Amino acid sequence: MEIGWLESGEEIKEELTKIRRRFHQYPELGYEEKRTSETIAKLLTELGLEVQKGVAKTGVVALLRGKEAGKTIAIRGDMDALPLQEVSDKPYKSTTAGKMHACGHDAHMTYVIGAAKILKKYQARLKGNVKFIFQPAEESIGGAKPMIEEGVLENPKVEAILGGHVWPDTPAGSIEVLNGPVMASTGQLYLEIHGKGGHAARPHENVDPILIGQEILQRLQVLSSRMIDPLENSVISICSFQAGETYNVMPEKAVLMGTIRTLNNELRLEIPEKIEKIIENVTNYYGAEYSLNITHLYPATINDENFTMFASASAKELLGKAKVLQGNKPSMAGEDFAFYLEKVPGTFLRIGNYNEEQGLVYNLHNPHFDIDEEQLGKISALYAKIAMDFLAE
Numbered sequence: 507m508e509i510g511w512l513e514s515g516e517e518i519k520e521e522l523t524k525i526r527r528r529f530h531q532y533p534e535l536g537y538e539e540k541r542t543s544e545t546i547a548k549l550l551t552e553l554g555l556e557v558q559k560g561v562a563k564t565g566v567v568a569l570l571r572g573k574e575a576g577k578t579i580a581i582r583g584d585m586d587a588l589p590l591q592e593v594s595d596k597p598y599k600s601t602t603a604g605k606m607h608a609c610g611h612d613a614h615m616t617y618v619i620g621a622a623k624i625l626k627k628y629q630a631r632l633k634g635n636v637k638f639i640f641q642p643a644e645e646s647i648g649g650a651k652p653m654i655e656e657g658v659l660e661n662p663k664v665e666a667i668l669g670g671h672v673w674p675d676t677p678a679g680s681i682e683v684l685n686g687p688v689m690a691s692t693g694q695l696y697l698e699i700h701g702k703g704g705h706a707a708r709p710h711e712n713v714d715p716i717l718i719g720q721e722i723l724q725r726l727q728v729l730s731s732r733m734i735d736p737l738e739n740s741v742i743s744i745c746s747f748q749a750g751e752t753y754n755v756m757p758e759k760a761v762l763m764g765t766i767r768t769l770n771n772e773l774r775l776e777i778p779e780k781i782e783k784i785i786e787n788v789t790n791y792y793g794a795e796y797s798l799n800i801t802h803l804y805p806a807t808i809n810d811e812n813f814t815m816f817a818s819a820s821a822k823e824l825l826g827k828a829k830v831l832q833g834n835k836p837s838m839a840g841e842d843f844a845f846y847l848e849k850v851p852g853t854f855l856r857i858g859n860y861n862e863e864q865g866l867v868y869n870l871h872n873p874h875f876d877i878d879e880e881q882l883g884k885i886s887a888l889y890a891k892i893a894m895d896f897l898a899e
């Protein structure tokens with residue numbers, strides 16, 4: 507008998523909508539996802555899964571064992587909300603001032619719960635295991651890495667991983683798959699330039715950290731255009747430049763902060779050295795000192811080509827060819843799903859969320875952002891089918 511994936515998704519759509527709305531009403535920030543974590547653990551324990559709580563503080567991992575032994579695939583959903591005031595008159599809007607699920611993680615968790623429900627229904631036909639990973643703190647300092655360090659990809663050993671993100675540019679009802687890079691690496695730059703303060707009328711006696719700062723800022727853009735292969739993608743944006751207090755006093759110090767992003771994990775490791783060279787040269791020229799701190803946050807998220815092709819074929823069977831779009835435009839935003847993909851092959855799907863009629867036109871992290879609840883059952887079924895197909899392979 508054929509498995510009725512879409513019917514199974516449709517059956518639980520209302521229940522999933524309730525679950526999603528509950529998450530949406532009670533948003534929690536990274537590593538504070540206590541209530542969220544309790545809700546997930548309760549639902550999956552009731553479902554009869556092996557549930558582990560408190561992984562990387564607030565993470566939850568649940569295992570569904572098939573009837574027959576086999577491979578293990580993981581499906582991941584992120585749990586955290588954003589420090590943002592929601593603007594909405596919907597009955598399920600955030601009940602917590604200044605916190606909101608504005609990045610769709612409420613939907614991501616619901617898809618994974620939905621997939622667990624559907625796969626549980628077909629447990630007797632499952633060969634191998636499915637691990638459901640609910641991960642904290644994607645938006646802040648990253649929960650993926652600590653979850654991996656706590657062994658989430660072991661016992662049983664995970665051989666492939668599936669994840670996704672609601673995507674505002676992709677039409678609701680469709681998904682988008684990308685081979686190779688899908689999201690950028692992220693890094694932070696903190697630079698202090700120490701000059702010599704003094705009277706603004708006697709600049710020759712001072713060392714002007716503002717002038718030096720602006721020269722560094724401009725040369726960092728030259729780095730992207732002249733020192734990095736133009737076929738590679740990189741962004742260096744200085745987003746904060748602080749110096750000085752008044753009109754006529756040249757300050758002692760300037761502080762610059764910014765972000766560094768690429769789609770290439772080797773280039774990512776080469777950029778800091780290039781940046782430091784520029785800073786060293788410019789500050790040297792003017793006789794200033796500097797202190798520089800570059801922190802690597804998330805690697806670039808690189809989809810595995812084989813697994814992506816496999817997932818795409820499976821998705822086409824379920825949604826129809828026309829609803830599975832081949833994307834070719836990665837995003838320069840970051841995503842800590844990257845850490846899993848450094849360890850096991852997998853893919854990070856884009857779940858279409860654009861629907862003008864429903865007013866779903868807002869970007870991620872926008873106070874008006876909302877998700878298309880019509881897709882909850884369908885995407886759950888999609889996750890479940892890809893997992894089952896992979897295990898059957």
Ligand code: NI
Nearest residue numbers: 609610611671
């Ligand atoms: Ni997100």
